[in-house]
Amino acid sequence: MLTKIKKLICENKNIALVGHIMPDGDTIGSCLALGYALESQGKNVELFCQDEIPDNLCFLKGCDKFHNEIISCNYCFDLVIALDCSDPERLGIFYKLLETSNQTINIDHHISNTKFALVNWVDPTAAATCELVYELIKNLNIPINMGIANAIYTGISTDTGNFSYSNTTSKTHIIAAELLETGVQPEEMSMNIYKNNSIERVKLISKAIDTIELHEDGCISTMEITRDMLIEVGVHEKESSGMVNYAKDIKGVELALLFKEQEDGQIKVSMRSKKIVDCNELASLFGGGGHARAAGCTINTTLYNAKKIVLEEAKSFLKG
Ligand code: AMP
Ligand code: MN
Ligand code: MN
Numbered sequence: 001m002l003t004k005i006k007k008l009i010c011e012n013k014n015i016a017l018v019g020h021i022m023p024d025g026d027t028i029g030s031c032l033a034l035g036y037a038l039e040s041q042g043k044n045v046e047l048f049c050q051d052e053i054p055d056n057l058c059f060l061k062g063c064d065k066f067h068n069e070i071i072s073c074n075y076c077f078d079l080v081i082a083l084d085c086s087d088p089e090r091l092g093i094f095y096k097l098l099e100t101s102n103q104t105i106n107i108d109h110h111i112s113n114t115k116f117a118l119v120n121w122v123d124p125t126a127a128a129t130c131e132l133v134y135e136l137i138k139n140l141n142i143p144i145n146m147g148i149a150n151a152i153y154t155g156i157s158t159d160t161g162n163f164s165y166s167n168t169t170s171k172t173h174i175i176a177a178e179l180l181e182t183g184v185q186p187e188e189m190s191m192n193i194y195k196n197n198s199i200e201r202v203k204l205i206s207k208a209i210d211t212i213e214l215h216e217d218g219c220i221s222t223m224e225i226t227r228d229m230l231i232e233v234g235v236h237e238k239e240s241s242g243m244v245n246y247a248k249d250i251k252g253v254e255l256a257l258l259f260k261e262q263e264d265g266q267i268k269v270s271m272r273s274k275k276i277v278d279c280n281e282l283a284s285l286f287g288g289g290g291h292a293r294a295a296g297c298t299i300n301t302t303l304y305n306a307k308k309i310v311l312e313e314a315k316s317f318l319k320g
Contacts, residue, residue: 001121002139005105008119009038009140012078012103019049019066020085021092022268024241025057025193029155030083030107030129032062036147037137046077050092054238059192060154061147070096079103082117084129084155086110086289107132112280112289124291127167130155134175149182153189161245162190166293200235207233208243214253215311219318221247222307225260237263248272255279255314259303267306271295277317285313 009015017035019027028049035045049066057063070093080101086108088095098104098117106117109126126132130152137148144152156176160168163176180186197205204225211224225240240260248256255277258270269286271279272294279295286309288297299306 001119002136004119005107005121005136006140008079008103008105009043012043014044014076014078015046016077016080016097016101017045017047018080018082018085018091018094018097019047020090021050022238023049023051023053023057024084025158026128026130026155027084028053028057028060028063028066029151029153029158030133031066032060032151033130033137033148033155034081034083034133035062035065036145036151037140037142040142040145041140048094048097050094052236052238054241055198056193056196056241057154060151062151070094077101079105080117081105081107083107083133084109086112087114088116107136110280110290111292112284112295125169127165127169127172128156128159130159131172131175144179144182146183149179149184150189153179153184153186154193157189157193162194167291198235198239200233201239203233204229204235204240205243205246208240208258209246212247212250214250216315216318218250218252219254220311220314221250221253221256222311223247223256223258224303224307225258226303227261227263244270244272248274254318257307257310257314259307259310261303262298265300267299267301267303269297269299269306269310271297276319277314282310282314282317286310 017031019031031047035047038045047066053063080097104117106120108122109129111124113122134152207229208225213222244256244258254274256272260268273279278292280290283295283297286297286299
C-alpha cells in the first residue's frame with residue numbers, strides 16, 4: 001500500500017489535500033503535516049476544508065492556508081488526497097475535487113471507511129490518521145520539521161483524548177516520543193489545545209451540562225446543544241467539540257449521546273461508549289459511522305424526535 005502511495009506522490013506535482021467537514025485536530029493535523037512534507041519536496045500543495053477551523057487549533061502554523069471555497073482554487077490537480085475522511089460526503093463541497101481527478105488517495109483510520117478512492121490506505125488499528133501520515137512521511141525519507149511535528153502531535157493527542165482512550169497503543173507513544181525528541185513541547189501543546197477556552201465556550205459547557213439526562217437505569221446519558229444556546233452565549237458551533245465527554249464521564253454511564261442542532265435544522269449526534277456499545281454500528285443505522293468507541297451521524301428531524309429514535313435503538317446495544 002505504502003509503495004503505491006509513494007509512487008503516486010513521486011509521479012505528481014500539483015497535489016490537493018482535503019480534510020473533513022466540521023474539522024478536528026486529526027484532519028487538520030494530517031493535512032498540515034503532509035502539506036509541509038510535500039512542499040519540502042518541491043510539490044505544489046493546496047489545502048482544502050469546507051468548514052471553519054476551531055479556535056483551539058488555530059495556533060498551528062499554516063491553518064490560514066486552508067481554502068474553504070472551491071472558487072478560491074484555480075489549480076488543476078494531478079493528485080487528490082483525502083485525510084481522515086470515512087466517506088466522500090465527509091469532504092463536503094470538495095467532493096468535487098475527487099470527481100475531477102482520476103488519481104485519488106484515501107488515508108484514514110475509520111472502520112466505516114467506504115474505500116472511495118483509487119488507492120485506499122485504511123487502518124482502523126491506528127489511533128489517528130496522523131499516525132499513518134507520520135509513517136508515510138518517514139517512509140518518504142522526509143525530515144520531520146517543527147511544523148510537521150506539532151501538527152502530527154495535535155492530531156494524535158485530540159483523537160486519543162490526550163493519550164487516554166482505548167485506541168492509544170504503544171505505537172502511539174513511540175511516535176509521540178519521537179515527536180518530543182524533535183522538539184514538541186507537550187505542556188505548551190496541551191495549553192494551546194485544551195486549556196485556552198474562551199469564556200463563551202465555558203458558558204456553553206455549563207448550559208450543555210445542565211441538559212444532561214440519564215436513561216436506562218443510568219446506563220445511557222443524553223446531552224443537548226440547541227441553536228438558542230449558541231446564540232445566548234455568543235459562540236460558534238465549531239467551539240462545541242469534546243462536550244459529549246461530560247455526559248460520558250459519569251459513573252455508571254456506558255453510552256453518551258450528544259444531540260446538536262445544526263444551522264440547517266438537522267441534528268448531529270455524537271456517540272461515545274466505554275466498553276460495550278459499538279458506536280459505529282449504532283451510528284450506521286442512521287447513515288453515519290466512525291469507530292467502536294466514538295461515532296457520529298446526522299439526522300434530518302427535530303431534536304426531540306432524534307433523541308427518541310436514537311434512544312430506542314441504543315437500548316438494544318447495551319447488552320453487547
Ligand atoms: P464526533 O462525534 O463528531 O466527534 O465524531 C466521532 C467520530 O465519528 C469521528 O471519528 C468522526 O469522524 C466520526 N463521524 C462523526 N460523524 C460522522 C458521520 N456523519 N459519518 C461518518 N462518520 C462520522
Ligand atoms: Mn476526524
Ligand atoms: Mn481521526
